[in-house]
Amino acid sequence: MIKIITDSTSDIDLEYAKELNIEVVPLKVIIDGKEYKDRIDLQPDQFYDLLVNSDTLPSTSQPSPQDFADLYETAKDNKDSVIVITLSSTISGTYQSANLAKDLVEYDDIYVIDSLGTTQMQRLLVLKAVALRDEGMVAQDIYTFLEEYKHRIRLYAFVDTLEYLYKGGRLSKTAATAGTLLKFKPIIGFDDGKLEMFAKARGAQKATAKIIDLIQQNGEMDLNEPICIGYNGSTDGLDKFENTLREAFHFGETLHGVIGPVIGTHAGPGARLITYVVKK
Known part of the structure; x- marks a missing residue:
């Protein structure tokens, strides 16, 4: 089996994620000192209401390596391959967290991809990964394909x-x-x-x-x-x-x-x- 993991900046909601058979790791959004898990505690329409009424610009906080490691451990136990697609490493440390988690669990069959984007760019990369998985392509070949595809x-x-x-x-x-x-x-x-x-x-x-x-x-x-x-x-x-x-x-x-x-x-x-x- 191939487990596909992305983060919440792909703007894939949790119901849609279930349909795609993927996992979504939430980033955290901090508004006026209060922390929310993206798409779990805070939906986009609620976010924009808070944004308009906030005196300060919200900030986002990357997932911890442990957030990814928990999912990796399950995959390791099941002997699943893992494809991870994160938002751009230039705007968040999420990609780094996903890689650190790989070292933590000491499992080689994990392929972490920096999408070089976020929101719908990242979503298109996830959808391509899902399509290739469902066609039966192996994880390493999916990784190689996506590393080229993301530049397009x-x-x-x-x-x-x-x-x-x-x-x-x-x-x-x-x-x-x-x-x-x-x-x-x-x-x-x-x-x-x-x-x-x-x-x-x-x-x-x-x-x-x-x-x-x-x-x-x-x-x-x-x-x-x-x-x-x-x-x-x-x-x-x-x-x-x-x-x-x-x-x-x-x-x-x-x-x-x-x-x-x-x-x-x-x-x-x-x-x-x-x-x-x-x-x-």
Whole structure:
């Protein structure tokens, strides 16, 4: 058997995890001094209510090595192989915790993958792992495949407000104030595992057009792979965002997902994103 483990920043809720036959290790979210287990004590809609009403920016805390080791021990006892997919090591120590746990249990049949992303990027990697497991591929071959595949996953998002990028230290107060007055929406995404601001545009329509430009510049979208539309807070305008992208790239059905606390802390409510895979 192959056990697949991810962390809660993949934004896979616990019911969905059961359907996929995977384990989800929660990160912890600290808001106004109170600690919550992501997706266990705190659901995304509750998080955004707390975020808007909090004076300070929430922080997240990685799982301990023991959180992973407990699952590894069970796998070791059952002689299962283990594939672990964590959020980017540049924004959290979760990847490090997963590796430390491997040393703790002294079991070699564990393969830990740094997704180089989070939220729906990480989810697409997990879904590919599940598909390959269900096709009967062995763990080492899945690991090798995913290590290549992860470099083909892209995420672009625009956020509704500059306030949280400023609070998180990613924008100066001057830039945030000027951008807010001009109704700028920053376009963010991942570059080699790091969360970056790629551009900004005035209003949702121009921000969506800028995302289309970025997609066109960065390799052809593989329409045989899943495409995910993500959001947080309200779904107002989400259909328009998705349909504009569909007209540009002619994709069919999409997955949908709610952005959880890790990206949500920096983005604030009202973000829209697309995650997809580029062709080889």
